[in-house]
Amino acid sequence: MRYGLLAVLIGVAMLGGCSEGVLDPKGPIAAADRQILLNSLGIMLAIVIPVILATLGVAFWFRESNTRARYRPNFAYSGRLEMLVWSIPAMTVFLVGGVAWVGSHDVSPRKPIVSSVKPLRIQVASLDWKWLFIYPDLGVASVNRLTIPVGTPISLELTSSGVMNSFFVPQLGSQIYTMAGMVTRLHLQADQPGTYRGFSAQFSGEGFADMHFDADAVTSEKFTQWLDGVRSAGPELNAKSYSDLVKPSTAVAPFTYRSVEPGLFDKITVSEMQSDDAMCRRYPTSMRAEQ
Template sequence: MPLVLSACGNGVLDPKGPVGAAERAILLNSLAIMLAVVIPTVIATLGVAWWFRASNRRARYRPEFTFSGQIELVVWAIPAMVVLLLGGIAWIGSHELDPPKPIASRVRPVLVEVVSLDWKWLFIYPELGIASVNRLVLPAGTPIRFRLTSASVMNSFFVPQLGSQIYAMAGMTTRLNLLADHPGRFAGMSAQFSGEGFSDMRFTVDALPPAAFAGWAAAARGHGPMLDAAGYAALARRSKATPATNYGGVVPGLFDAVVRMEAPQPNLPVVVGGSTQG
């Protein structure tokens, strides 16, 4: 079994940030608490079946037995303790890992605005004046403050190794704070079925050293198409397997326009790998 599980990586049990690590701790603690009940119960079930087998003449047969205070105490006390422990873990975790709660750090956070489209992800860096599609670039060791919305149906933004799946909904803004501990490449995905192109609605997360992130932002700024009204109208067309793209400029207030449902909403054919399908 350990050899089989060794192939399981890039998931919630391999965290690369403080939020993911805390969520893994909750999962493991919950598992340990439940195993503390499950394992003795299984052992006791097998032991009772073995002891009270028909061939065991030492087993005491009590057909008139109806009540035992000691058994009742054990039967009710253990589940009560499990509920209290699991409830305590959930209570503490729901407050400590509240998605809008900022991550304590001496480093100034980076704001990223996320828009889910059919079927791709748009990442806007309003403070840097750039944007990207299906590629999220982050500075390692820096808190990331996300604002998320959807330009169409409800979607779910999830980077398993960083933690905290959260929904993106049309006409609404949700907030999320994450941090990547060190440089690396992680997988991002949509965890909410959203139609025909859902299977390709994935993105790459590149956590770069701060200097490399600054270099990427400087190289992207002014080098690439402009994400204005016309650019967004073209991007908002339904498409599958959209390649990663950078935008060298973004019109101010685009994310808020999407939230207010004032951004262009084209009703055009689906684009697949550069070819149009009716």
């Protein structure tokens, strides 16, 4: 009884860490990612558990005190045993690989989410050490806070101002890398209102620990109110203000820009607006001299 209670308490303690993570999805992409994990886990457990039981059974049967066990010191080969030993791992690889292959294509980062609602386009730039979110169709931007309407597909275009980073909101879906000079794409959606933790999953230097943000999923009415509030206050995001923003800084409190210079994200992508510090860390001195 005591051991059973102890096992339950340990299980509850372990599952307590599953909230606000990949096992607590709040959107269709995250739910599909969790299903891939659970399917893979089920397939592996279907193999691992019988193997563990068989190992314990063999050890118990061939114990020294069991006189019924046959001692065969000259045993060398068994075709049936070899077939069994190799077929199980091969079957595991095929099944897990098949689940991962099919599931990964279903939730491909570039694949738009099927919905009757028009997607909201957001451009994301990873800076040192903060996140810049530009809403090109709405003409506003924010730093270290992503605000999105519930039930609306989000079409993300991501790049980096310097070193490679990784954009990840576990409760909304897959993570994807941001790299200077190129654009990666990711589609997400939040089905429930709430604040979800986002962060960089790629070590990127001294301020990496503070490179996180909140993804606020709100109702359409609250999103409109947020948008009106942003447009009525705050600075303008242009080449000059971006040059100040891109300078390395840590633990930056979230703030917004009331307007955004058209084409700014494209200039960031083609490395026209990177800070000298970012360029120095991206290209060693010897490489810059050659250029």
